[in-house]
Amino acid sequence: MPHYLSDEELKRTAPAELASFRSPIPTQIVSNGEFNPLPQTRDQARVEARIKELAAGLGKKHGMSRRRFLASSAGMAAAFLAMNEVFGPVFDVSPAEASSPGVADLRTSALAGQFIIEWSINHSTWISGGVQSTIYVPTPTFFGWQINSEYRRYFMVLPVAIVAYVAALNLVRSRVGRAFIAVRDRDVAAEIIGVDIFRYKLLAFAVSSFYAGMAGALWTYYLKIANYEHFTLATSVSYLAMIIIGGLGSVLGSVFGAVFITLLPIVLVYVVEGGAALLGFKYAAIADFLANLRLITFGGLIILFLAIEPEGLFRMWGNVKRYFRLWPYSY
DSSP: OOOSSOHHHHHTOOOHHHHSOOOSSOOSOOOOSSSOOOOOOHHHHHHHHHHHHHHHHHHHHTTOOHHHHHTSHHHHHHHHHHHHHHHOSOSOOOHHHHHOHHHHHHHHHHHHHHHHHHHHHHHOHHHHSSTTOOEEOOOOEETTEEOOSHHHHHHHHHHHHHHHHHHHHHHHHSHHHHHHHHHHHOHHHHHHTTOOHHHHHHHHHHHHHHHHHHHHHHHHHHHTEEOGGGSOHHHHHHHHHHHHHHOTTOHHHHHHHHHHHHHHHHHHHHHHHHHHHHHTOOHHHHHHHHHHHHHHHHHHHHHHHHHHOTTHHHHHHHHHHHHHHHTTOOO
16 A cells, blocks of 8 residues: 655654653554654643653652553553643542552552453363352242242342342441442541541442442343353443443432443444334345444443543433423422
8 A cells, every 4th residue: 555655754654652752541642654643733732741740750769760660550640630731621540549659559459450350260160160260040930939030030130139228228328338428538537536447448348349249140040141241341331331321329320320221232223223223224234234333332431521521421310300300390
């Protein structure tokens, strides 16, 4: 394929790895030799300058060169901080993660747990039976009533979901729940006023593990099969999207997020298939696009809600209720 740039133009250019600043995130558009790259924008230049400033100051503090600091997890956090300062609160990152590599590594290790657990399940025969192992679950029976249809499985899950929801609401309003909120908002301040940080973090882990285990058991009975492939990184991303879109720190928001993320792929399928039929495209031509559209939509919605409405659908629901409670006399 011939280059868009002429030989004379190519002589005046430098390789991307030499011409641009080696940042954890790109700060300008570079060319592969087939097009003229757009010049660096003013905002991109501000991000680059701020990254250099943070790297020079924080790297020196930890005895690192700027290049070595930017190669660390703290350097990535500093780059995201610079992006937030220029473009607004797009990324969920704190100054502590940029100023201390250890704090940034904690968040990295949280994602690593996904792969460690998956590897352990695959390779530990005493847990799952080994690679590609599957556990088959018989049809559940409740007082002689066989739960063998979609309708019956729905009514098996619904009462448990209602009890779990009410229990979570009451937990938030209890002394333990208020301690959870204090630790979540500012653990140092919570410790100063007498909250036992270790105890309540351990208790939060236990409660969340109980909810996750109960949901996993119901999911297994619903499918009548248990396999590690049901719980991949994509599943974790979906749950994260439910929490963020529904509303962080809200029990009702978790329900909104779960309903929204569950129904979104179904709606996308109908919309894309309907649009393709109107335009005369066959399903095979849009199958790949449809598979990637779900992930693109999830990512876009997460960024949108973090930037515009961090409290998610729960806050929007509150705004709607306040509007109709005061309507038509808004004053």
